Amino acid sequence: MIVLATTERQMPWGCLRSTNASKVKVVLEEKGLAYRLERMRPGDLWKKPPEFLARHPLGKVPYIEDDGHLVFDSTVINEYLEEAYPEPRLLPGPVRERARARMLENFCDEAVLVGDLPGIWMPYWSPPEQRDADRMEKARNGLRQRALPYLEKSLGEHDYLCGAFSLADVGFMAMAMVLQVDGFALEAFPKTQAYLERLRARPSYRSIDPRTSLEDSAGSAP
Ligand SMILES: N[C@@H](CCC(=O)N[C@@H](CS)C(=O)NCC(=O)O)C(=O)O
Numbered sequence: 001m002i003v004l005a006t007t008e009r010q011m012p013w014g015c016l017r018s019t020n021a022s023k024v025k026v027v028l029e030e031k032g033l034a035y036r037l038e039r040m041r042p043g044d045l046w047k048k049p050p051e052f053l054a055r056h057p058l059g060k061v062p063y064i065e066d067d068g069h070l071v072f073d074s075t076v077i078n079e080y081l082e083e084a085y086p087e088p089r090l091l092p093g094p095v096r097e098r099a100r101a102r103m104l105e106n107f108c109d110e111a112v113l114v115g116d117l118p119g120i121w122m123p124y125w126s127p128p129e130q131r132d133a134d135r136m137e138k139a140r141n142g143l144r145q146r147a148l149p150y151l152e153k154s155l156g157e158h159d160y161l162c163g164a165f166s167l168a169d170v171g172f173m174a175m176a177m178v179l180q181v182d183g184f185a186l187e188a189f190p191k192t193q194a195y196l197e198r199l200r201a202r203p204s205y206r207s208i209d210p211r212t213s214l215e216d217s218a219g220s221a222p
Contacts, residue, residue: 001221002028002035003065005055007042008217009125014181014210015217016124019113019174020074021062022208025217026170027078029204031085034221035064039214042125075105078167090167101168104154104161108171111150116142121178140184147175148189155191159198173199177208 006021017025028035040061044052048059056063056072063072064080071080082090092098119139123131151172154161161168176196179186186193199205207217 001067002033003038004028004035004219005038005040005063005065006061007040007045008037008214009042010214011124013124015212015214016121016181016210017177017208018061019117019121019171019178020060022174022177023074023113023170024062024064024077024081025207026173026204027081027090027167028219029207030090030165030202031081031088033081033085034219036219036221075109078170082167090165090170092162092164092166097162101162101166104168105171107150108147108168108175111147112143112175113171116140116147117175117178120182120184124178124181140182143184144188148186148192151195152189152191155195159195165202169199172196173202173205173208176200176205177210181210 004021004024006025007018008021009016040052045059045061053059055065055070058072060072062074062077063070064077066080066084071077078090091101116139119142120136123136160166161172172195176199178184179196180200186196200209206212209217
């Protein structure tokens with residue numbers, strides 16, 4: 001059985017979740033694996049108590065324990081899950097297509113999840129009066145200038161980035177969650193808008209949907 005360490009919190013504006021851990025949650029759901037969550041207190045991400053550092057040397061989420069075997073970092077975890085539990089496959093077969101999926105996954109990590117998205121997402125973990133509206137708008141503009149044009153171009157005429165749903169899409173599923181809470185307008189990026197709607201319609205999105213309660217998104221294992 002798999003235990004996923006993450007941070008999730010009920011706020012008046014929805015259930016907020018770690019973006020990186022959401023990448024893993026989506027893959028566990030897509031593969032139909034039994035898992036349960038270990039929800040860290042958000043403060044532990046900053047205080048980093050020793051028992052947390054003993055599992056992840058940087059004191060970050062996500063990490064998983066698969067029958068006690070520890071794996072950390074969302075990208076490494078998802079590659080591990082793909083190899084350990086190959087069905088359904090979430091990476092293309094041909095080596096060049098697989099490299100493209102990994103490039104897009106990495107682009108999402110660097111440009112979106114580490115890049116511009118935290119400037120939009122972190123303020124939602126605080127009450128509205130504590131948010132810096134100018135900084136949030138600057139982060140939105142960052143997305144509009146870099147990640148969204150590249151995503152729009154990379155989608156081409158495909159439903160998903162690599163044709164079929166793959167690991168290249170899971171980081172953008174976490175972005176879809178954040179932009180849903182933010183009410184981010186995507187009219188200037190029509191392919192991306194349709195793509196994010198398509199991602200939100202997948203059954204696996206329910207586990208990270210801001211409207212899904214904490215009780216209803218705690219995993220499929222007792
Ligand atoms: N590259 C890591 C990044 C993990 C990460 O930054 N997680 C955030 C939560 S979404 C965190 O734990 N932040 C606390 C910190 O940076 O110390 C991954 O993909 O798992």
